[in-house]
Amino acid sequence: MRKVVKSLFAVVMSMSLITGCSSGNSSSTTNAAQGANSSGKTELSFYYPVAVGGPLTKIVDGMAEEFNKENPDITVKPVYTGSYQDTTTKVQAAVQGKTPPDVAVMLSTELHTMMDMDAILPLDDFIAKDGGSEYVNDFFPGFLANSQVDGKTYSIPFQRSTIVLYYNKDAFKEVGLDPEKPPTSWDELVQYAAKLKKDGRYGVEIPSSSFTYWMFQALALQNGKNLMSEDGKKVFFDTPENVEALQFWVDLSKKHQVMPEGVNEWATVPSDFLEGKTAMMFHTTGNLTNVKKSAKFDFGVAFLPAKKNYGSPTGGGNFYMFKGTDAKKQEAAWKFIRFMTEPKRAAQWSVDTGYVATRKSAYAEESMKQYVKDFPAAAVARDQLEYGHAELSTHNNGKVTKLLNDTLQSVITGQSEPAEALKKAQEEADKMLAPFNK
């Protein structure tokens, strides 16, 4: 008899363990789902990543709090979700679990992927109801390019960046170059770099890990055209212009020997610049604040040098809203997006983080004027936006991007030739995109 009691006890223990877990789960999900209808207060979940250094979570939390104060009937709960990649993964999991977040910041390039998953809402209805296109048109076109397909807008630019040229003014002076005249063309870039090169210092560095395709895109844009069609269904990797662009990149190290050979680590390039190991670098504006704080020398920021024209792709994260949430919450989420992108907030966000302010009107804000005045480099990024274009984003984006990255690295490390490699990449990308061109 005692044995039976004992074994029953064991079973009950194990059961309670299991139910303990599952009930914990279910209660948390129901909480989220019920958020809307309890006591008329709308609860919003907001996923956001952090991709640059600094106390960004604090700033985001502060902004959400401000919003909650202004809108007592809405409570936004910001959820920090790691890197961009992690955030996408979490959003994807939430979408599949039928509990999408109400609003999230993800890479602008996730557009086609999210559409293919049928996960995101077009925002045109909200825009129309809320003052119409005036709001949207205030954003820089280079930023907005990754938001729109077939005339519909799917995301709102938020934390955006672009590539600029950083250069060491002290080094320029040292070799007799005018520190106020950075290179404006590819030829000048090579000339200057050759002059700046000495033992222990390279002329220029273009990072070739992580965002290899992005850097290549800059060169391609300067030589004429973007790498993909606007609808993300076609890519143009192997055009003669792009082969030339890639050849130029390779030549910087192989032929002119003004750049280190092999792959230059994304995160190492800014350190090289700050250490004086390279006199110039291509890098994201996301590093402005970091370089400003850490540089022990006078540095300048300039447009990326031109071939046929200036050109630089944009990058960074946009606000997205998701299908499958109820209408009331969608209204609230839209309100939140509007709040976060108000000119004065966009200006403040830019000042606090170093991201480029996404709206033209933000630059009319007093805080922004002051910032640009104290730190003219911030204006360079804005002015270059005139030549800003959409970041590489296609259907099957992950695969296509990796393909291009691998191809570029293979060429940069001397394993293959530009023309041949890009041709092969083009063929494979066509295959990857075939299902979307039916």
Place this chain on the structure above:
Amino acid sequence: MAEVELRRISKMYGSQKVVNEVSTRILPGEFFVLVGPSGCGKSTTLRMIAGLEEISTGELLIGGKPMNQVPPSGRNISMVFQNYALYPHLTVKDNILFGLQVRKVDKAEQGKRLERVAEMLGIAHLLQRKPKELSGGQRQRVALGRAIVSQHPICLMDEPLSNLDAKLRGHMRTEIRRLQQELGITMIYVTHDQVEAMTMADRMMVLRDGEVQQVGKPLDVYNHPANLFVAEFTGAPPMNTVPAIWLADQAGIELAGQRFLPLPMFHGIKDQTPVVLGLRPESLQPALEGQSMDASCQLPVTVQGVEILGSETIVEFTVGDKLWKAKWNGQWHCKRGETMHVRFDPAQLNVFDGETGKNLAVTTN
């Protein structure tokens, strides 16, 4: 050749002395037993002879040659360990031959020796087995075989029988003794069991706290223990003892303030010296009616307990404030509380110094 000599050998661990100036000479072909309670230093002494422990001070000679600096393998000795130290992954055959293989003994010679040893120990059928497939007794034999096969003239054994049950232990005692005699090896054998020492040894050394208590033939040690410790360590049950006072002018002893026993004269002992009397249990016999005996060699006792073991009977009674045991042949149906007389031969009485515990009759050591 196979003589082992210890000259004032000591072992220190830091400031602690665990073996203190042990000296002795072990003769070729002798079965020499180191015996004592645990912690007495007997194993350490053996390990110093083997070369497994460094000798702190003193000198070790084997075959007349100093051995202090010679590694174990150069000392011409084999050793059987307490837990046999069989290599668990090797077969019995490889275990036995391990040493010969290491020494690169000729293959044919190896085979010959293996065969002989296996036959001698009756383990020929076990050669292909692994140790875990053997019983305790079989493992013991393999360990012995490994020692024998080396044909070293000296063999050391460290409590080799302690893992066996009582019956098997008795059996192995005789077997080891037989092998030692057959092969003519010098055996140095460590045990805490005085029965093993008594039954196997040619000579034994009793150790306590790193000090030698007595060295001698088992019977000499038994009959004339050098001190109280040896007296109480040997024999089962051990020697009965009781404090008493030496009366010089009467050449006798006062026991517990009452008894007076005439004793042979001990010279040079002062009157009124406290002493301890010791008598082996078998030295106390019932004083039967009709047997005329000197009354002074009789003790009136009251029986406290009786154990009848079949072939012998143990009778318990108090003498002074000590419980004594007497061992009588046959079956004696005494009753608790019964009073009777026990007698003894004064020649078998041992008298120890009350302070130092030394046997006043034994002069050696």
Place this chain on the structure above:
Amino acid sequence: MGELRAKWKVNMYAWLLLLPSLIFLLLFTFYPVIQTFILSFHQADLGSPEPFFNGIDNYKQMVEDEVFWKVLTNNIWFAIGTVPTSVALALAMALFANKAIRGKSFIRTAYFYPTVVPMIAVANIWLFIYTPEYGALSHVMEWFGKGDMNWLGDQKNVMWAMIFMVIWKEAGYFMIFYLAGLQNISQELYESASMEGASSWTVFRRITFPLLMPTTMFVSIIAFTNSFKLVDHLVIMTKGGPDNASNLLLYYIYETAFSFWDQGMASALTIVMVVLLLLVAAFQFFGMDKKIHYN
């Protein structure tokens, strides 16, 4: 009859005790494996809104996928590079740490320390070491008058750099198992061998090494599976680059699943990996086990 009932009772009791872990095992191991297996026969990528059955298409595509073969070869080299060396090094370190008279605990701690550091932190440390121009290794090479090397940015070097780092990271962990194994070998065996005059090499070859075989076996399996499981460093250091030169199977699965969003292919790749690991484990257990002595 009564006996049968008693037996049933005993069995039921056993099953009841096993139940909790069994449920977790089913829920979190077998069920996902089966689901993955099923999904591997489906097309489930961004191009197909609803997954549909496509037979062995995923596996066919995989065979034609150059990157798959590359990561698989990489992984095999990675295993060949890390497993024997880290195991041998662990054994050597354990023997040394076990013998050391002075500073025993310091030596153990020093050896074990890399294991305690999370892989992410290790990757960051080594990222610095491998940085060209001003990384620690660069400085060392400068002293020797050698030219600078781009360890992570060159296809020929990157795998060696990874292998070296992982050996550094893992050997200390395996050493702990060997230390435990050494403690289990009775001192008497060594004393017995020393009585016979066996050299330390003979003692190692004939006693220590065979008696440590169970440990070696266990550690080898762990090391081998680790060589397939450890990919954290790729996230930090190379993202599998340059051009997949340092990419490994598991990271490729991760990329396929969470960057390409090709669930079907990711499932197929996962199945390949599971089968591969099972085969190796089976070979090691059933093939080598017979030659090993267990206490």
